[in-house]
Amino acid sequence: MANYNVNYVGPAPMLLQLRDELNSVFPGRFAGTDGFISGYDSQANPAYALSAHNPNNFGHVMAFDISTTDNGLQIDEATGRALADYLRTKANAKFRYLIHDMSAGTPAAKISGDFNGWAWTTYGGIDAHSNHIHISLTDDYQWGESCGLDPKVYNDRSSWGIAAWYKAYKGGAAGTVVKPAGSISKPAVPNLLQSNTFVATVDRGDTLTSIAKQFGTTVAAILAVNKLPNPNAINVGQKLNIPNKAAAKPAPAATNAPAPGPALVNRIVTNDVAHVRTAPRSNAPVYASYPKGTPIAVKGFVVGENPYGATPPDNAWYVTKGGYYLWANAAQNTIAGLRNLT
Numbered sequence: 001m002a003n004y005n006v007n008y009v010g011p012a013p014m015l016l017q018l019r020d021e022l023n024s025v026f027p028g029r030f031a032g033t034d035g036f037i038s039g040y041d042s043q044a045n046p047a048y049a050l051s052a053h054n055p056n057n058f059g060h061v062m063a064f065d066i067s068t069t070d071n072g073l074q075i076d077e078a079t080g081r082a083l084a085d086y087l088r089t090k091a092n093a094k095f096r097y098l099i100h101d102m103s104a105g106t107p108a109a110k111i112s113g114d115f116n117g118w119a120w121t122t123y124g125g126i127d128a129h130s131n132h133i134h135i136s137l138t139d140d141y142q143w144g145e146s147c148g149l150d151p152k153v154y155n156d157r158s159s160w161g162i163a164a165w166y167k168a169y170k171g172g173a174a175g176t177v178v179k180p181a182g183s184i185s186k187p188a189v190p191n192l193l194q195s196n197t198f199v200a201t202v203d204r205g206d207t208l209t210s211i212a213k214q215f216g217t218t219v220a221a222i223l224a225v226n227k228l229p230n231p232n233a234i235n236v237g238q239k240l241n242i243p244n245k246a247a248a249k250p251a252p253a254a255t256n257a258p259a260p261g262p263a264l265v266n267r268i269v270t271n272d273v274a275h276v277r278t279a280p281r282s283n284a285p286v287y288a289s290y291p292k293g294t295p296i297a298v299k300g301f302v303v304g305e306n307p308y309g310a311t312p313p314d315n316a317w318y319v320t321k322g323g324y325y326l327w328a329n330a331a332q333n334t335i336a337g338l339r340n341l342t
Contacts, residue, residue, distance in 0.1 A: 002049070002142040002143045002144055002145065003057065003143065003144030003145065004143055004144060005144065006055055006056075006057060006058075006059055006143065006144035007055070007059055008037050008055045008059055008061070009055065009058065009059030009060055010036075010059070010060060010061070011036040011037075011060065011061050011064065012060050012061065012062055012137055012154035012155070013154065013155045013156065013157055014094065014095075014137060014153075014154050014155070014156050014157070015036065015061075015062075015063075015064040015135075015137065016157075017156075017157045017158070017159070017160065018064060018066075018135075018160050018162070019034070019064065019066075021159065021160055021162035021163065022066065022075075022162055024162075024163065025162055025163055025166045026074040026075055028073055028074055029067065029073055029074045029075050030067050030069045030073040030074070030075065031067050032067060032069070033065060033067040033069075033131050033132045034064075034065060034066065034067045034132075035053070035064070035065035035132070036053070036061045036063065036064055036065075037053055037054075037055065037061045049142055049143075049278065050140040050141065050142060050278045050285065050287065051063070051140050051141075051285070052096075052136035052137065052138060052139070052140050052141070052147070054140075054141060054142060054143040054144070054145075055143065055144065056141065056144070056145060056146060056147040056149075057144055057145060057146050057147075058151060060147075060151070060154065062136055062137040062138045062147050062149065062154065063134060063135065063136040063137070064134075064135050065132040065133070065134050065135075066080075066083070066132055066133040066135065067131065067132050068080025068083070068100075068131060068132055068133060069131055077104065077130075078104070079169075080100065080133065081100070081102055081104075082169055083133065083165075084098060084100040084102065084133050085102075086165045086169070087133070087135060087160075088112045088118055088120070089118065090161065090165065090180070091160050091161060091180055092114070092118050093180070094137075094160060094180065095135055095136060095137045096113055096114060096136050096137055096138050096139060097111060097112065097113025097114065097115065097135075097136055098111070098112055098113070098133055098134060098135040098136070099111045099112075099123050099125070099127075099129045099133070099134040100129050100132075100133040100134070101128050101129050101130035102120060107128035107130045108122070108128075109122070109123040109125065109127070109128045109129045109130075110122065110123055111123040111286065111289060113288075115239070115288050115289070115290075116288075116289060116290075116291065121273050121289050121291075122273055122289075123286060123289075124275040124277075124282075124286050124289075125283075125285050125286045137149060137154055139237040140278075140285075140287065141237075146236070148235040148236050148237055148238075158180070159180055160180055161180035197225050197241035197242055197243055197244055197295070198241075198242055198244060198266045198295035198296070198297050199239050199240070199241060199242070199294065199295060199296060199297060200215070200239070200240050200242045200264075200297050200321050201237060201238070201239055201240075201297075201320065201321050201322035202234050202235060202236055202237060202238040202239075202240065203236065203321070203322065204236050206234065206236075207234070208222055208223070208231055208234065211240065211242075215242050215264075217242065217243050219231070221243050222240060222241075222242065222243070224243075225241040225242075225243060226240050226241050237322070242297070244266075244295075264297045264298065264299050264321055265297070265298055265299075265337050265338055266295045266296070266297060266298075267295070267296050267298050267318055267326070267331040267332050268293065268294070268295055268296075268331060268332055269290050269291065269292050269293060269294045269295075269296065269330060269331045270292065270330065270331055270332055270333075271292060271329075271330045271331075272291070272292050273289050273290070273291055273292070274289065274290050274291075274292075274294070274296075274326060274327075274330035274331055275288075275289050275326075275330075276288045276289070276290065276296075276320060276324045276325065276326050277324065277325045277326070277327075278324060278325070279304075279325060280302050280303075280304025280305065280317035280325045280327075281304060281305045282305060282327075284325070287322075287324045288324075296318070296320060296326060296331060297320065297321045298318040298319060298320050298321070298326070298338065299319055299320070299321055299338075299339070299341070300318075300319045300338050300339040300340065300341035301316040301317060301318050301319060301328065301335050301338045301339075301340060301341065301342075302316070302317050302319060302325070302340070302341050302342045303315055303316060303317075303340075303342045304316075304317045304325070316328040316333075316335050318331065318338070319341050
């Protein structure tokens with residue numbers, strides 16, 4: 001839950017380390033669009049209610065917008081794309097995801113992270129990120145919330161390997177750069193395409209025992225399909241594979257009232273890439289993207305804006321277990337068996 005009494009303290013030291021390494025390699029770089037916190041007050045701007053640019057419960061910010069520009073001040077667009085690729089492929093043990101315009105022509109924003117195996121996939125947000133690389137240490141969260149990352153992790157000032165990358169890049173051998181040691185102890189990312197499972201997102205207060213009970217399975221069965229370094233330490237927002245044979249239990253029916261629909265129903269992504277958004281709008285910020293074939297657990301639907309202007313029921317948006325939104329047309333396009341949560 002958002003806590004607007006928390007004041008901004010400063011960027012996570014890990015991000016300050018990255019900034020300092022960039023400034024050492026590019027002493028004259030354009031920093032005009034650098035940003036750690038830049039008006040992302042989600043109380044004043046509800047569209048940014050979920051953002052790693054928000055200060056967490058300690059006032060620290062987990063996101064950095066690294067300026068790239070075509071004005072000739074060292075990090076030109078080509079170098080910016082090379083830097084984004086280095087971060088994605090060689091330094092990705094240190095953060096959660098990044099977004100950048102990876103096209104040399106018409107802006108084409110791409111997102112890459114541990115949620116999609118660090119592949120470049122289309123980013124559907126409103127910002128093309130053509131003049132900066134957005135890099136986030138963790139998943140998005142509301143103002144003043146825990147970001148799910150231990151301060152001992154994000155206080156780390158170990159190297160991101162920028163100097164070695166740049167030396168290799170200028171010498172035409174960027175592929176020889178050794179990946180820096182990862183400093184984020186992240187939970188293993190489940191294989192979102194694993195057969196006979198669907199994906200559930202950990203909510204606040206969840207334990208493996210409570211999750212197993214909710215889905216009618218066992219802790220042992222969940223552990224069998226997830227590589228968890230510590231089964232006693234799951235994080236809010238973490239995604240877990242749940243055995244498909246587990247059926248969500250409906251809430252108890254009220255006296256003389258019809259039984260509600262199932263608590264969670266599985267929907268399979270039918271588009272090449274489906275974007276889960278923070279609101280039922282086509283221009284809402286993207287929370288995550290999932291490839292075709294991914295099962296996503298949803299708890300109901302709401303009626304919202306349709307990106308293509310079709311009439312109901314095409315304008316339904318699934319509400320995921322984590323409270324995010326997926327346009328129904330991206331995943332089977334049926335509201336059968338779902339509750340209307342509008």
